[in-house]
Amino acid sequence: MNGFFIGAGVILCLLMILALYRTVVGPTIIDRMMGATVIGTKTTILLVIIGTIYGRVEMFVDIALAYAMLNFIVTIAASRYFTHHKNITGAGFGVFGRVPKRRAKR
């Protein structure tokens, strides 16, 4: 049974790579938010899976609950930020640190 959970956990970890790709490459800030949120959801599941593997799921489920309750605060904060500021697409910021000539407008 542990083999099943370890396999499921490793597959979730590998699927995280896709979400992380979207998070680090972007290009818009919405893509990054989506990627980070998906990573957060997978983390919540993985915490419970790890708890099951260790056989002490009641110790680990509190952390997963904390994530489930608090994970959306950042999304709301981002949406609030973009009611005050423009440039939601991140135009003017290079993906890997190169800043193109056209400067970003706030």
Add this chain to the structure above:
Amino acid sequence: MIWQFDLPILTLIVICGAFAILVKDLLGSAIIFGAYSFLMCLLWTEMGAVDVAFTEAAVGAGVSTVLFFAAVHRTSREVRSRKSGRKLYKGLGLLASGILGGILFYASGDFPGWADPASPAATHLSPHFITRTIAETSVPNIVTSVLADYRGFDTMFETAVVFTAGLAVLILLRIGGCRTAGPVWQTAAAIRPAYGDSIIRFVTRQLTPFIQLFALYVVAHGHHSPGGGFQGGVILGASFILLAISYDLNMAMNRINEKAALLLANSGLLLYAGIGLLCLLLGANFLDYSILQRILPGVDGVAARSHAMLGVEIGVAVTVMAIVMLIYNNLVSNGTYEKGL
């Protein structure tokens, strides 16, 4: 430790850390840091350090990214660097960090192996904590008893460090803002329906009591499961940050204003130190809780230690909650408490 998880998680952490520095968009950087925090929490969990993972979860999901957003909101989203002399400084910085990294890498070879039973930490103190905790304190979670009882001094000064950090933010940002009188009292209904987002407000209003109840559970149940004062305090503070984001800064400040938050931050630390002082007055050492059996009715020394730990955790939670709120309120409004995010 499960090696199958180690490899992918560690790889992803390195990628996250590298790109958090490389990305020039500071908001993107903050979000990548959020993902980094998720992965670190997974790593702690997978190593069995559940309390550390809980702290990482509470701080990473609830507070740190929001604080980054608040700081970016009040400053600039761009990375700005001076043009003159950049090459030289960059080269020097690279050289310095390369040398330091090499030394650290070399020194890490001297560490004992993971969970090595012959390591110095595992031969002297750990056996005492592991075998004697239940008999001496009746607390099943060894982390809580080490944190709040055996190493009570460390935790008290950690709380003092949190308190000092809050004061530093207050001193730096509030100087310009202290001329304004602060927000006036408003009922929730009178707050301007600024963006017409009734869904977010409704959900937040319904969810906040549950978040706060969960935070209180985390504080009170820290004796038996992961959690305790720091984690519960951060979750409590995050619930107020959530109110401030989804409604208005005024809404959260009406619930707990600056004076009340400062008072709470002080009194939490005072509660911790006061319990220690009470032990001193009763004739034992500072923070030697077992002497409290003289004034607590109907408990022996073991139960007194357990109860005093709960008091200490409550003090920590109150301080952390108030300081988290103060830092957010000052960062997001530049010290004026006028307009939030």
